[in-house]
Amino acid sequence: MIRVATLLPELLGTYGDxxxxxxxxxxxxxxxxxxxxxxVGVDDPLPDANLFLLGGGEDGxxxxxxxxxxxxxxxxxxxxxxxxxxxxxxLQILGTHFCVEGxxxxxxxxxxxxxxxxxxxxxxxxxAVLVGGRHLVGxxxxxxxxxxxxxxxxxGRVVRGRGSDGDVDGFRAPRLWATYAHGPVLALNxxxxxEILASVVSAELAALPTVADQLYAERLRALGL
Amino acid sequence: xxxxxxxxxPRLALSPFLNVISVERMPSALKxxxxxxxxxxxxxxxxxxxxxxxxxxxxxxxxxxxxxxxLLRVLAQGREVALVSGxxxxxxxxxxxxxxxxxxxxxxxxxSNMPEGHVAALVASASSRVVxxxxxxWLDVTVRDCAPRVxxxxxxxxxxxxxxxxVRAIAERWRSLWATVETASVVVVAxxxxxxxxxxxxxxxxxxWCDVETSWTADAVSCPKCTQTLHFAGANWHCACGFARPxxxxxxxxxxxxxxxxxxxxxxALPGAFNLANAAMALTAVHELGVDVAEAxxxxxxxSDVAGRFSRRHWRGHDLRLTLAKNPxxxxxxxxxxxxxxxxxxxxxNARVADGRDPSWLYDVPxxxxxxxxxxxxxxxxxxxATCLDYAGVDYVLCSEDSPPSPNGPVTVLxxxxxxxxxxxxxxx
Ligand SMILES: [Zn+2]
Numbered sequence: 001m002i003r004v005a006t007l008l009p010e011l012l013g014t015y016g017d018x019x020x021x022x023x024x025x026x027x028x029x030x031x032x033x034x035x036x037x038x039x040v041g042v043d044d045p046l047p048d049a050n051l052f053l054l055g056g057g058e059d060g061x062x063x064x065x066x067x068x069x070x071x072x073x074x075x076x077x078x079x080x081x082x083x084x085x086x087x088x089x090x091l092q093i094l095g096t097h098f099c100v101e102g103x104x105x106x107x108x109x110x111x112x113x114x115x116x117x118x119x120x121x122x123x124x125x126x127x128a129v130l131v132g133g134r135h136l137v138g139x140x141x142x143x144x145x146x147x148x149x150x151x152x153x154x155x156g157r158v159v160r161g162r163g164s165d166g167d168v169d170g171f172r173a174p175r176l177w178a179t180y181a182h183g184p185v186l187a188l189n190x191x192x193x194x195e196i197l198a199s200v201v202s203a204e205l206a207a208l209p210t211v212a213d214q215l216y217a218e219r220l221r222a223l224g225l
Numbered sequence: 226x227x228x229x230x231x232x233x234x235p236r237l238a239l240s241p242f243l244n245v246i247s248v249e250r251m252p253s254a255l256k257x258x259x260x261x262x263x264x265x266x267x268x269x270x271x272x273x274x275x276x277x278x279x280x281x282x283x284x285x286x287x288x289x290x291x292x293x294x295x296l297l298r299v300l301a302q303g304r305e306v307a308l309v310s311g312x313x314x315x316x317x318x319x320x321x322x323x324x325x326x327x328x329x330x331x332x333x334x335x336x337s338n339m340p341e342g343h344v345a346a347l348v349a350s351a352s353s354r355v356v357x358x359x360x361x362x363w364l365d366v367t368v369r370d371c372a373p374r375v376x377x378x379x380x381x382x383x384x385x386x387x388x389x390x391x392v393r394a395i396a397e398r399w400r401s402l403w404a405t406v407e408t409a410s411v412v413v414v415a416x417x418x419x420x421x422x423x424x425x426x427x428x429x430x431x432x433x434w435c436d437v438e439t440s441w442t443a444d445a446v447s448c449p450k451c452t453q454t455l456h457f458a459g460a461n462w463h464c465a466c467g468f469a470r471p472x473x474x475x476x477x478x479x480x481x482x483x484x485x486x487x488x489x490x491x492x493x494a495l496p497g498a499f500n501l502a503n504a505a506m507a508l509t510a511v512h513e514l515g516v517d518v519a520e521a522x523x524x525x526x527x528x529s530d531v532a533g534r535f536s537r538r539h540w541r542g543h544d545l546r547l548t549l550a551k552n553p554x555x556x557x558x559x560x561x562x563x564x565x566x567x568x569x570x571x572x573x574x575n576a577r578v579a580d581g582r583d584p585s586w587l588y589d590v591p592x593x594x595x596x597x598x599x600x601x602x603x604x605x606x607x608x609x610x611a612t613c614l615d616y617a618g619v620d621y622v623l624c625s626e627d628s629p630p631s632p633n634g635p636v637t638v639l640x641x642x643x644x645x646x647x648x649x650x651x652x653x654x
Binding site: 010011013014015016017018019022023026041042043058059060061063064125126139141182183184187210211212214215218 | 383391392443446447452454582585586587588589608609611612613615616617618621623
């Protein structure tokens with residue numbers, strides 16, 4: 001049984017981020033795995049899950065979500081072996097500090113040494129990131145600039161858009177992926193969904209052809225990649 | 226706009242403007258600059274129409290505002306103005322107010338809902354009655370310029386987030402608007418069931434709260450005042466901080482409409498619970514404008530086609546009914562209306578600038594309710610749609626406008642903004 005938990009969808013779910021849970025569950029089920037999808041509300045305790053998903057959110061909800069996840073012990077669950085995928089505001093929450101609501105600085109969950117400051121202007125548009133020889137495509141819409149601490153690996157190198165700072169996007173740690181490609185990034189990048197799923201089930205996965213492969217190919221063409 | 230070489234120079238006959246505001250009829254207080262601007266709006270719009278560039282409402286308005294940045298204020302002066310804003314239902318509600326008010330009403334029927342469109346509408350008609358739909362981001366500017374009698378605030382939800390960023394920022398802007406304008410003479414007609422609208426309206430001096438069906442509250446799960454969780458029970462909602470649903474003075478339950486003291490049955494030619502909600506708010510506005518609600522509601526009930534929406538069309542042997550939805554809340558409402566209709570469902574998705582460049586929102590649409598049906602996927606982003614449907618467990622067929630499926634009963638087309646315009650152009654009456 002694979003347990004996939006969407007964290008605080010009412011606070012972190014601005015851009016169709018809920019799609020990532022559905023994609024993960026569907027791709028696992030079609031390969032014969034049992035999957036339980038769990039939505040974790042602000043008043044719920046943190047469930048025992050194999051994979052936690054964090055989406056994007058507006059400033060106030062992002063700050064509130066951080067407090068809730070801190071109190072519920074997401075960092076402890078991660079250190080105890082859970083997998084985590086975070087997009088957009090979720091990425092900022094996993095870092096050590098972030099700025100929202102003007103220049104107020106808030107403490108993140110500190111899963112990764114990463115600091116987000118407010119950028120000069122918002123980054124809005126198509127994003128493509130080279131991740132281990134493959135392109136991750138998506139859409140970004142955020143005002144943050146994220147700087148990684150020493151030894152922290154970015155998710156990949158930016159080839160379209162801005163990502164964390166114009167050069168790299170997101171970060172990568174054992175069992176943890178974070179990107180500014182918001183919303184249903186797993187729907188746009190079936191290989192990325194499978195990379196995470198393979199890690200969750202600790203097994204090689206058989207290919208799973210779906211219409212998402214056509215979508216991925218079409219997005220690459222549209223971006224000239 | 227520039228005339229191209231070799232094109233016959235358009236005759237600037239004033240005949241098409243017999244009904245429209247003439248410089249002579251304009252208030253005598255108008256300064257030369259205003260008159261120049263109005264004449265400019267007219268000429269540019271006429272040229273743009275003749276050259277086949279658009280419907281001729283934006284270019285002229287933009288020109289006029291460049292000549293005279295205060296033009297909207299000048300044109301609105303002395304007229305009775307109603308404004309309609311919100312994420313969904315602006316165009317329909319504006320049409321309903323026009324219908325309910327009756328007689329000659331100046332209005333931006335083309336759907337250009339920013340200042341250039343407003344200027345064009347006020348140049349095109351000298352009527353003392355004005356109803357304008359207003360883009361959410363322009364409401365504050367438009368209220369300041371038009372000094373409206375009534376402002377209708379329908380709902381607020383995620384829409385084109387690549388352009389407007391955050392829906393709460395809009396609620397915040399509306400809220401601060403009422404603190405900075407003279408609001409004693411404005412009546413705000415606001416949706417009491419939408420917490421973001423309530424947050425945005427409660428600072429106004431006079432509000433008529435409307436209890437109308439509002440199924441989408443996913444953008445107001447946390448309190449706009451304090452970010453704690455809002456508690457919903459039916460249409461009612463409240464927060465621990467004290468922020469709560471106000472007591473409505475208009476209500477609509479099933480088809481029973483109560484505005485002020487009177488209750489009457491409201492049945493519309495237009496489909497959908499969301500259109501009943503629009504009508505209830507339009508009739509509340511019309512009531513505030515001094516019109517008899519009984520008569521107005523009869524006129525509103527007969528409205529059957531708003532800018533092509535819900536219209537029956539033909540295309541390559543198919544009988545189509547065209548419907549429009551632009552964002553998750555609109556799609557959720559429309560899916561509930563069309564999912565049980567007989568025949569095929571075609572959904573058409575684009576992601577041009579006017580649609581929002583990012584179709585991530587598809588994953589906020591409750592497509593799973595279409596399980597058991599087959600959806601034909603059209604539009605430039607049909608692969609995004611098909612992928613979303615696939616993961617939602619809904620059967621789909623990838624289609625192309627160039628190779629249409631063969632006719633097989635009536636078709637309901639559900640399209641987002643530019644895709645809808647494409648279908649209007651592609652099909653015939
Ligand atoms: Zn509150």
